Amino acid sequence: MGALISVTVLGMIIMFLGIMEKKKLILPFIMLGLLVSLIIDLTEWNRNISYFSDMMVVDNFAVAFNGVLIFTSGLVFMFSGNYYRRVEKPLEEIYSVMLFSLAGALIMTSFSNLVMLFLGIEILSISMYILSGSKKFDLASNEAAMKYFLTGSFATGFLLFGIALIYGSTGSFNLNQIAAYTTQNLHSLPPYFNIGLILIMIGLSFKLAVAPFHFWAPDVYQGSPTLITAFMATVVKIAGIAAFYRLFDICFSNVSGMWVKTLIIFSVATIFAGNLAGLFQTNMKRMLAYSSIAHAGYMIMGIVAINKSSAGALLLYSASYSLVTIAAFGIIILVREFRLNDDIDTFNGLARTNPYMAFGLTFSLLSLTGIPPLAGFAAKYYIFATAMDRGYLWLVILALIGSAISAVYYFRPIIAMYLKESNHPAIPVSNTYRAQLVSITILTLLLGLVPSLLLLI
Amino acid sequence: MITAILILIPLIGSAAVMFTGRGKGLKRNAIIVSLIAFAVSILALALFHNTGEPEFSFSVPWISGSGINFHVAMDGISLLLVLLTTFLFPIIIIAYPKPVSGRVNIFYGLVLILEASLIGVFTACDGIVFYIFWEMALIPAYFIIALWGGNNRIRITFKFFIYTITGSLLMLGAIIWLYLHTPNPHSAEFSALYKVATTRNAQLWIFSALFLAFAIKIPIIPFHTWQPDTYTSAPPAGSMILAGIMLKMGIYGIIRLLIPLCRDTFGLLQYPVMILIVAGIVYASVIAVTQSDLKRFAAWVSVAHAGLITAGAFSLDQSALQGAVLQMISHGINIVGLFIIIDIIETAYKSREANELGGIASVNPKLGIFFMMIMLATVAIPLTNGFPGEFLLLLGIFKYSVWLSAVAGTTIIFSAVYMFKIYQKVMLGPVPEKVKFSENKLSGFEMTALVSLAVMVFFIGCFPKPFLDLAGPAVKNILDFITVTTN
Numbered sequence: 001m002g003a004l005i006s007v008t009v010l011g012m013i014i015m016f017l018g019i020m021e022k023k024k025l026i027l028p029f030i031m032l033g034l035l036v037s038l039i040i041d042l043t044e045w046n047r048n049i050s051y052f053s054d055m056m057v058v059d060n061f062a063v064a065f066n067g068v069l070i071f072t073s074g075l076v077f078m079f080s081g082n083y084y085r086r087v088e089k090p091l092e093e094i095y096s097v098m099l100f101s102l103a104g105a106l107i108m109t110s111f112s113n114l115v116m117l118f119l120g121i122e123i124l125s126i127s128m129y130i131l132s133g134s135k136k137f138d139l140a141s142n143e144a145a146m147k148y149f150l151t152g153s154f155a156t157g158f159l160l161f162g163i164a165l166i167y168g169s170t171g172s173f174n175l176n177q178i179a180a181y182t183t184q185n186l187h188s189l190p191p192y193f194n195i196g197l198i199l200i201m202i203g204l205s206f207k208l209a210v211a212p213f214h215f216w217a218p219d220v221y222q223g224s225p226t227l228i229t230a231f232m233a234t235v236v237k238i239a240g241i242a243a244f245y246r247l248f249d250i251c252f253s254n255v256s257g258m259w260v261k262t263l264i265i266f267s268v269a270t271i272f273a274g275n276l277a278g279l280f281q282t283n284m285k286r287m288l289a290y291s292s293i294a295h296a297g298y299m300i301m302g303i304v305a306i307n308k309s310s311a312g313a314l315l316l317y318s319a320s321y322s323l324v325t326i327a328a329f330g331i332i333i334l335v336r337e338f339r340l341n342d343d344i345d346t347f348n349g350l351a352r353t354n355p356y357m358a359f360g361l362t363f364s365l366l367s368l369t370g371i372p373p374l375a376g377f378a379a380k381y382y383i384f385a386t387a388m389d390r391g392y393l394w395l396v397i398l399a400l401i402g403s404a405i406s407a408v409y410y411f412r413p414i415i416a417m418y419l420k421e422s423n424h425p426a427i428p429v430s431n432t433y434r435a436q437l438v439s440i441t442i443l444t445l446l447l448g449l450v451p452s453l454l455l456l457i
Numbered sequence: 458m459i460t461a462i463l464i465l466i467p468l469i470g471s472a473a474v475m476f477t478g479r480g481k482g483l484k485r486n487a488i489i490v491s492l493i494a495f496a497v498s499i500l501a502l503a504l505f506h507n508t509g510e511p512e513f514s515f516s517v518p519w520i521s522g523s524g525i526n527f528h529v530a531m532d533g534i535s536l537l538l539v540l541l542t543t544f545l546f547p548i549i550i551i552a553y554p555k556p557v558s559g560r561v562n563i564f565y566g567l568v569l570i571l572e573a574s575l576i577g578v579f580t581a582c583d584g585i586v587f588y589i590f591w592e593m594a595l596i597p598a599y600f601i602i603a604l605w606g607g608n609n610r611i612r613i614t615f616k617f618f619i620y621t622i623t624g625s626l627l628m629l630g631a632i633i634w635l636y637l638h639t640p641n642p643h644s645a646e647f648s649a650l651y652k653v654a655t656t657r658n659a660q661l662w663i664f665s666a667l668f669l670a671f672a673i674k675i676p677i678i679p680f681h682t683w684q685p686d687t688y689t690s691a692p693p694a695g696s697m698i699l700a701g702i703m704l705k706m707g708i709y710g711i712i713r714l715l716i717p718l719c720r721d722t723f724g725l726l727q728y729p730v731m732i733l734i735v736a737g738i739v740y741a742s743v744i745a746v747t748q749s750d751l752k753r754f755a756a757w758v759s760v761a762h763a764g765l766i767t768a769g770a771f772s773l774d775q776s777a778l779q780g781a782v783l784q785m786i787s788h789g790i791n792i793v794g795l796f797i798i799i800d801i802i803e804t805a806y807k808s809r810e811a812n813e814l815g816g817i818a819s820v821n822p823k824l825g826i827f828f829m830m831i832m833l834a835t836v837a838i839p840l841t842n843g844f845p846g847e848f849l850l851l852l853g854i855f856k857y858s859v860w861l862s863a864v865a866g867t868t869i870i871f872s873a874v875y876m877f878k879i880y881q882k883v884m885l886g887p888v889p890e891k892v893k894f895s896e897n898k899l900s901g902f903e904m905t906a907l908v909s910l911a912v913m914v915f916f917i918g919c920f921p922k923p924f925l926d927l928a929g930p931a932v933k934n935i936l937d938f939i940t941v942t943t944n
Contacts, residue, residue, distance in 0.1 A: 369622075371596060372589035381585070381633070389637050400630045404623040411615060419603055419611050452520050 001051050001058050003041035003066050004106045006033065011099035018092025026092055027081050030099070034074045041066045054174055055113045062110035064315050064454075065242040069109065069235055072322045073102045076231045078436055079330040083227045086337075094134050098231060101127030105239035109246065114163045114173045117243060121159065121207060124239060125152050128232060132224040144223025151206065151216040159203025165196025175250040182254045194258055200247070201259055208240040210266050210300060211273040214293045218277075221289030226336060229285060230329035233292045234322035241299045245314055249306055256306070263304050264395055270297030271402035278409040284332050284342045287409060288325065291368060294406060295321050298399060302383050305390040313382035316454045320375030320447050324364035327440040330433075331361045338427045347413050348422035354429060358417040360437040365410040367444050370403055375447035382451070459501050460529040460580050461515040463539065464573050466494045467546075471569035475562050484555050487565040491547040491572065498536075498543040507533055509930030511582055519586075524636075524644035529580040533931035534712060534782050537924065538579040538705060541789050544913075545701050546572045552797045552906035553694040554804070556605050564605060567597040571698060578706050584632040584645040587714075588625070591706065595621055598695070598703060605692040613686045620683040624670035628710075631666040634659075635718070651717045651938065664719040664726060671715060674707030675763050678737030688756035693800035696752065700759045701793040705785045708766055712778065712935065716770070720939045723773065731771050731857070735865045738764040742871035746878065751799045751809040754879060755792065758835065761868055762788050768865060769850030775929075775936055777853020782928040784846030787834065787917055791843060794831040794910045798824065801903055802883065805895050811879055816888030821897040825884050827907045832876045834914045837869060842917035845925070 010033035017026050041063055050057040077095075084091050104123030111117045129152065133145025167173055169190045170181040182189065202213065209217035221229045252259065274294025281287035295317075302314040334357065335350070336342045351358035367376035380403065388396045447453065470490030474483060506512060511530030519527045531539060546568070556564050574597070577590030595618065603614040632645070639649045655663065672680045688696045716723070738761050745757035766788065770781040801824060802817065803809040818825025830841070837843035847869070855862035899907070917924060 366596065372592045377589070377592075381629075384630075385633050385637065388633050393634065396633070397630055400626045404619070404626050407622050408615075408619055411618060415603070415611055415615065418600070 001049065001056065001110070002044060003037045003070065004103055004110075006037040006040055007070070007099055007106060008103045010034070010037065011096040011103065014092050014096040014099065018090055018096075023091075026095060027077065030077050030095060031074060034070055034077070038067060038070045038074075041070060050112065054176075055116050056107070056110045057112040058110050061242075061246065061311055065109040065238065065318070066106050068315060068319045068322070069102065069105050069238055071319075072234045072238065072326065073098070073231070075323070075326045075440070076227065076234070079230070079326070079333060080227050082330075082430075082433060083225075083333050094131065097127045097130050097134075101131065101231075102235060105235055108239040108243040111243070111246065112175050112250075114166065114175070114178075117247065118160060118163060120239075120243065122156065124236060125156065125207065128152075128228075128236060131228045131231070132220055134228065135225045138223075138225075140223035141225060142223075144220045147216055147223075148220045155203050155206030155213070157203075158199050158206065162196045162199030162201075162203060165192045165199065169193035169196065175247070178251050179254060182252070186254065189255070197252060197255070197258055198262070201262065204240065204244050204247070205266060208237060208244065208296050208300075209293050210296050211269040211293065212266075214270065214273060214296075217293055218286050218289040221292070222283060222286045226285065226329055226333045226342070229289075230326050230333075233288065233325050233329070237292060237296060237299075238318040238322060241296070241303075241314060241318060244300075245303055245306070245311060248303055249311070253306055260304060263300060264392065267297050267300040267304055267395065268398050270294065270300060271399055272405075273297075275402045275405040275409075278406065281409065282343055282345070284344055284347070284413065287344070287412075288328060288332075291406065291410070292325065294402065295368075297402070298380065298383055301387045301392075301395060301399060304395065305387040305392060307386070307390065309389075310383075310386045312454065313379070313386045316375075316447075316451055317379040317383055319454055320367065320379040320444070323375060323440060323444055323447065324367040327360055327437065327444075328364040328368075330437070330440075331357050331364075334427055334429070334433070339424055344413055344416050345420075346424075347416040348420040349424060350417040352421075353424060353426035356434050356437060357427070357429065360441055361417065362414050363441050363444060365414055367448070369407045369410045373445070373448045375444045375451070378448050378451035458515050459497065459504070459513045460531055463494060463497055463501070463543070464529065464576050464580070466490065466497060467569040467573040467576070470494075471566045471573065474569060475566035477562065483561050483565055484550065487550050487569060488547055490569060491543070491550055494572065494576075495543040495547055498540050501531065501536060502540060505531075505533075505536060505927075507927060507930055509533070509934040511535070514582070516582075524639075524642050524646075524649075525585050526583050526646065527586055528582040528646060529577065529586070530582050531580050532934070533927045533929065534709070535579045535931075537782055537786060537927055538709060539576055541705070541786050542572060542575050542579065542702050545697070545789055545793055548797075548906045548909060549694050549697045549701070549793065551902050553692075553697070553800065554902075556692065559604055564601070567601050568694065568698070571597040571601070575702055575706070579709060582647050584636060584647065584650055586645075587647075588629050588632055591625055591628070591710075592622075594703065594706070595625070598699065601695045601698075602687060602691040606695065607690040607692075609686070610690045613683075613690045617683045617687045620673050620680075624673035624680075627666040628670035631663045635663070647713070650714075651942075653718075655718075655721075657721050660719045660722040661726075664715065664722050667710070667715045667718070668730070671707040671710045674710070675704055675767060676707075676760065677734055677764060677767060678740055678760065681737075681741075681760055684760060685753055685756040688759070689750065689752045693796055693803075696755070697793045697796045700755070700796065701789040704759065704763050705789065708763065708770060708781065708785055711767065711770055712781070712932075716773065717935055717938055720943045723939075727771055727773070728858075731768050731854070731861055734764050734768040734771065735854075735861050738768065738865060738868050739871070742868050742875065745875045746871065748875075749811040749882075751802065751811060751879070751883070752796075754811070754875070755795050755799060758795070758872070758875065759788075759792050761872070762792075762835075765847065765850055765865060765868060768861075769853045772853040772857040773936065773939070774853035774856055775932060776849050777856075778932040778936070779925045779928045780846045780849025780853065782932070783917070783921060783924050784843075784850060786924060787842035787846050787914075790910055790913050790917075791831055791834045794827070794907065794914070795835070797903070797906055797910070798828050798831060801899065805897070806892050807895075808891070811882040813889065814883045814892060815886040816884070817892060818884040820888060820892060821899070823899050823904075827911060828880060828884055830911050830914055832880050834918070836873045836876050840915065840918045842914045842921075844918060845921035849925075 107120030135141035278290035514530035581587035
């Protein structure tokens with residue numbers, strides 16, 4: 001809760017800093033504020049406090065995911081200085097909207113009431129609609145915002161309708177009371193409880209870009225400003241999966257018969273939709289969009305196999321996935337700035353001109369493929385092991401085949417960078433940027449070698 | 458402890474080589490690192506008791522509470538393969554001239570990482586650790602071929618990568634499944650995986666997954682289509698590592714994992730699989746006869762010989778399995794020798810097309826002699842290292858099925874045909890212009906490498922017993938385990 005308050009306050013202070021025209025201060029202040037929020041967040045470990053008559057419960061699950069969310073946002077902000085360095089217009093509004101959407105994400109990890117879930121998702125989504133259109137004079141950005149907004153509000157409708165039906169059948173918004181109701185009336189649940197559950201699931205799947213509700217994602221990812229895409233692919237996705245897990249773990253695990261089969265189909269469809277479409281992409285951002293769809297499919301596996309250990313597996317997965325995704329986007333930002341394009345061809349010969357960047361991107365892509373000993377392998381291993389432990393052997397086999405397919409497109413940029421020639425000049429890289437890349441790379445390796453760091457919830 | 462040190466030496470060496478920049482003594486440093494690893498493995502050999510149980514065990518819990526340990530140790534089979542690895546790497550580094558293009562430090566760094574991962578594969582005693590090293594070997598191999606390879610390398614390395622990663626992901630699935638079926642608390646130790654009482658049906662699936670992974674790596678026909686292209690376009694050092702050592706990962710996997718894990722299904726699958734392999738051997742031999750590109754020729758020779766080793770291992774006979782281990786060593790030595798000679802020919806005469814060459818033995822007699830030795834060893838003439846292994850393998854197949862061994866035995870004739878044919882074309886006959894006026898000397902580096910290989914060819918050929926004895930108890934252990942536990 002402290003983290004939520006401090007992030008919100010931080011967002012407001014940033015707006016005021018903008019009004020007072022202290023531009024130089026904004027970014028350092030954000031980093032400092034996020035660090036403070038992270039520390040406040042971690043102090044709540046093992047305290048299990050509930051707020052506002054059980055509207056929110058900050059348990060270890062919430063603390064762990066909040067930590068990952070704040071850390072990930074910090075990484076995005078780290079690259080933002082570079083991204084916006086040539087932009088003259090005021091940035092404080094973009095930064096504070098980003099912080100507000102982070103606040104929404106923090107609510108999504110700690111809600112204990114369906115209304116709070118809805119509030120969190122809306123705070124997050126509305127901020128994201130604004131952010132994806134934040135490149136005001138760019139047609140693609142406008143298109144992205146429009147598409148995101150239309151499909152997103154449609155999904156919100158589903159979610160809200162589902163929440164209403166659940167309330168109608170159980171008489172409560174509180175997760176624990178709903179769970180208690182389902183245990184008592186396991187065999188006499190009204191049919192609209194089932195409908196409500198499915199509608200909520202569809203609403204959440206929409207937000208997470210889970211197939212067959214993923215069609216908005218590639219256009220929105222490609223059109224949005226790259227920094228915002230990075231934010232969307234990581235923070236939004238982690239918050240979504242955390243909310244999904246929390247809701248289904250506390251509320252609906254009694255009635256898993258109602259949703260598990262559907263979710264398995266969603267998961268397989270997502271893995272294959274993402275990976276197969278990824279094969280045909282020529283644009284880096286679009287490819288990563290499909291990759292993020294596929295990864296949502298792997299994360300859904302953690303919800304299918306819901307149990308104690310799958311929360312840890314999901315946490316590890318989100319952390320490792322967002323770490324390398326942000327590194328990849330950070331490199332794309334720079335390449336696009338100097339080579340004016342983000343097609344895969346643009347990366348030709350990058351290894352010759354900018355070995356550090358090429359190495360960083362290779363590391364990220366290998367980790368996304370799941371090559372040991374990088375973080376991506378450990379994450380995939382735990383998700384797969386959890387799913388197999390619960391008896392979903394076929395799901396794991398299909399997911400493994402999906403991973404093999406994904407190797408094909410993750411290797412295209414690597415091939416472009418190392419094996420193709422181009423006469424682009426080297427991209428000038430500052431030392432801080434290089435240090436950022438190196439530290440993310442080291443973290444990726446570290447998380448792969450010592451995954452137990454994040455398995456403790 | 459000594460096992461962990463063996464893995465660490467090349468890893469640390471690789472970091473050192475990579476970060477010392479592009480200065481001169483890179484090749485020298487890489488040689489020193491690989492020689493230190495060799496010395497340590499010799500030390501391990503001296504301290505080895507050969508009880509059949511894994512020795513020099515090093516185990517630290519890796520992920521707390523999950524039963525996954527970083528556990529490495531060596532029994533006789535592992536030790537022999539580690540010796541092969543640490544023996545061949547210095548030779549490969551010595552024989553192969555410094556790459557002319559690209560970042561030389563990265564090249565030697567990758568080679569040493571590859572050495573570390575290979576030692577890791579051969580010594581791992583934990584399923585997950587085994588998988589991690591297995592995959593870790595793929596990445597440096599990919600980059601060595603992709604960055605320093607020849608024509609068409611982009612398409613070819615891509616195919617190589619996709620093929621092998623598909624196989625290994627299936628293997629990962631099988632390992633995770635077994636791990637989850639160990640009694641609580643779970644453990645991924647090989648010893649625990651072996652004890653999982655799987656049903657026949659489950660074993661069929663495990664067999665398919667593991668066999669596919671290993672068959673792609675070896676490769677066994679029809680999973681071989683990546684191999685001739687990759688061997689041909691890889692830089693010589695890459696082909697040597699691939700054929701000399703990486704190929705053995707697959708056969709080692711069969712002996713270490715497939716045979717003990719799928720013991721109940723062997724009765725059902727042994728025969729069809731052996732027919733498949735033996736047919737593949739004949740097919741590869743026939744193709745080898747028709748090849749004139751020397752590297753492609755060596756690639757097919759390697760397919761044929763590796764197939765025979767696998768078929769022998771599948772016969773589940775004590776002496777045949779010992780022969781398989783011995784033949785892995787001999788094959789590694791011979792194929793590396795062949796690739797070194799091909800590389801020397803290609804650099805000196807700017808061609809590896811057998812039809813364009815000839816008479817090299819008369820202008821460069823030393824090379825002719827070395828080629829002759831390697832040729833005799835490949836044909837498995839008695840007193841060369843090819844003979845004892847191949848004999849034991851065929852004996853094992855014979856005990857299993859006379860017909861199969863008769864067909865497999867034809868490969869000896871075939872190997873004589875293709876080896877002598879190539880030798881004739883390349884080394885004898887009239888000397889073409891471009892051979893006559895080229896540099897016809899062996900450098901000191903090349904001499905060192907070839908002499909040490911030749912010594913091993915005859916040493917193993919005359920005294921195969923210590924090698925067979927080294928593998929014996931470990932093989933017996935595996936076979937005893939199968940007889941005790943088979944339902």
